[in-house]
Amino acid sequence: xxxxxxxxxxxxxxxxxxxxxxxxxxxxxxxxxxxxxxxxxxxxxxxxxxxxxxxxxxxxxxxxxxxxxxxxxxxxxxxxxxxxxxxxxxxxxxxxxxxxxxxxxxxxxxxxxxxxxxxxxxxxxxxxxxxxxxxxxxxxxxxxxxxxxxxxxxxxxx
Amino acid sequence: xxxxxxxxxxxxxxxxxxxxxxxxxxxxxxxxxxxxxxxxxxxxxxxxxxxxxxxxxxxxxxxxxxxxxxxxxxxxxxxxxxxxxxxxxxxxxxxxxxxxxxxxxxxxxxxxxxxxxxxxxxxxxxxxxxxxxxxxxxxxxxxxxxxxxxxxxxxxxxxxxxxxxxxxxxxxxxxxxxxxxxxxxxxxxxxxxxxxxxxxxxxxxxxxxxxxxxxxxxxxxxxxxxxxxxxxxxxxxxxxxxxxxxxx
Ligand code: FES
Ligand code: FES
Numbered sequence: 001x002x003x004x005x006x007x008x009x010x011x012x013x014x015x016x017x018x019x020x021x022x023x024x025x026x027x028x029x030x031x032x033x034x035x036x037x038x039x040x041x042x043x044x045x046x047x048x049x050x051x052x053x054x055x056x057x058x059x060x061x062x063x064x065x066x067x068x069x070x071x072x073x074x075x076x077x078x079x080x081x082x083x084x085x086x087x088x089x090x091x092x093x094x095x096x097x098x099x100x101x102x103x104x105x106x107x108x109x110x111x112x113x114x115x116x117x118x119x120x121x122x123x124x125x126x127x128x129x130x131x132x133x134x135x136x137x138x139x140x141x142x143x144x145x146x147x148x149x150x151x152x153x154x155x156x157x158x
Numbered sequence: 159x160x161x162x163x164x165x166x167x168x169x170x171x172x173x174x175x176x177x178x179x180x181x182x183x184x185x186x187x188x189x190x191x192x193x194x195x196x197x198x199x200x201x202x203x204x205x206x207x208x209x210x211x212x213x214x215x216x217x218x219x220x221x222x223x224x225x226x227x228x229x230x231x232x233x234x235x236x237x238x239x240x241x242x243x244x245x246x247x248x249x250x251x252x253x254x255x256x257x258x259x260x261x262x263x264x265x266x267x268x269x270x271x272x273x274x275x276x277x278x279x280x281x282x283x284x285x286x287x288x289x290x291x292x293x294x295x296x297x298x299x300x301x302x303x304x305x306x307x308x309x310x311x312x313x314x315x316x317x318x319x320x321x322x323x324x325x326x327x328x329x330x331x332x333x334x335x336x337x338x339x340x341x342x343x344x345x346x347x348x349x350x351x352x353x354x355x356x357x358x359x360x361x362x363x364x365x366x367x368x369x370x371x372x373x374x375x376x377x378x379x380x381x382x383x384x385x386x387x388x389x390x391x392x393x394x395x396x397x398x399x400x401x402x403x404x405x406x
Contacts, residue, residue, distance in 0.1 A: 019172065020162065042160040043227060055200075055229040061159040062230065066174055109225065130311040131224020 004068040008033070009077030017064045024048045026064035027074055035075040035104050039133065046132030049105040050074050056112035075104035078111050086152030087111060087145075096145035098136035105132050110146045114153040122147060161239075161278075173287075181234070181289060186211045190295040195234025195288045203228065212293055214253070214302040214322055218245045221304075224312040234288040237273070240280045243314040243340035245306070247274055251345040252320040252337025253293045261286035274344040300324050301331075301360070303403035305396045306339065309383075315340040316384045319372070319396040321404055323355065331355050336368065336397065341378040341389050350375045351397060360405040368401060369394040 005014045008031060015030050024041075027033045027050070039045035041060045048060045051073040079085060084092060087107060097103045106129065113120060113128050120128075125146050126139075134142060161167045175181060181196040184205050191212045193202070199222045202208060208216040222245050223231055236246040237257065250257070250270035257268050262285055270291070273280050282288065306318025323334035334355040336348045351372035358364040378389035 042163045049226050056226045057230045058226045128225040131226055
């Protein structure tokens with residue numbers, strides 16, 4: 001076992017993990033953050049996306065020990081207790097989720113994208129979301145939801 | 159990581175290079191481009207110098223995987239993994255790259271062509287790691303093209319072609335390099351397709367000859383993603399498109 005310390009959703013955590021535990025499994029089983037979903041566990045579906053040091057990454061392709069010293073944000077960290085965030089509200093408005101399995105990965109990916117590129121166009125959104133599989137929505141509403149949320153991230157508009 | 163997830167390998171020891179310094183540099187000088195093993199796809203994408211220093215590399219790397227993987231996937235990782243359809247090994251072989259491997263007895267240099275031994279197989283010893291890969295200098299006037307076909311954007315290519323050549327004063331192709339990914343057990347150059355183009359003006363006739371030669375030269379696998387015949391036809395199409403781009 002190895003002891004690692006890192007930050008999750010703004011709070012310092014310290015946890016003893018098996019060196020081969022994936023970051024996804026660590027978040028879900030050790031830290032109880034089951035918002036991060038596991039679809040394929042080999043880097044194809046995007047459901048497990050989290051944000052590490054500001055960059056969207058697949059938590060099934062990373063060992064927990066590799067996050068030592070890093071700052072990790074999960075889908076739980078992108079919500080607040082009182083009301084929907086603008087990104088969440090946009091997903092709701094556009095019916096961008098049905099079963100919701102892919103949604104944590106979509107939301108974390110979209111948040112990272114909009115934080116870095118608030119003025120991204122539809123092609124860019126589609127390009128970035130191409131790594132996330134959704135079996136329900138047909139993607140169109142998800143793309144619309146992300147585009148519509150740009151204003152909340154400081155987009156200057158098209 | 160997928161190799162571990164699939165239980166294809168169970169190495170006794172895993173070493174994380176996170177805290178090893180100096181492996182994340184992209185160095186560009188008159189001798190060419192040197193990529194440290196920890197250079198990520200997003201680093202290559204963000205480095206504007208590469209548009210002129212190595213446009214073929216820059217274009218090929220745009221096709222690697224998806225957003226979230228591009229933020230963590232590295233040059234060294236891709237070379238060591240040696241997926242037959244991966245772009246970085248394909249560029250390394252096509253461009254006569256030289257890899258630097260470090261082990262307990264020091265460093266050694268190996269040519270990319272000899273490094274890849276088969277699907278997921280390389281000449282890297284268990285106690286060695288890749289520290290960098292060097293791509294020879296890129297003349298500004300060099301013509302190039304890269305095309306690959308995948309079912310979903312960012313997925314592994316069913317087949318892909320990287321090609322470049324220089325042009326003599328009479329407009330003929332000099333020393334063409336044509337490399338294929340996804341259509342054999344390792345990335346490789348296509349000697350007969352290159353010969354079909356060498357010394358010729360690159361036009362629709364010579365492109366068709368090179369495409370036919372390439373298609374005859376590859377021996378692709380049949381698998382759940384595509385039958386061999388389909389891949390062979392795809393190789394010809396990718397050669398046509400890559401060379402048409404080069405000659406544009
Ligand atoms: S669970 Fe990580 S990409 Fe599918
Ligand atoms: S909402 Fe069901 S998979 Fe996307």
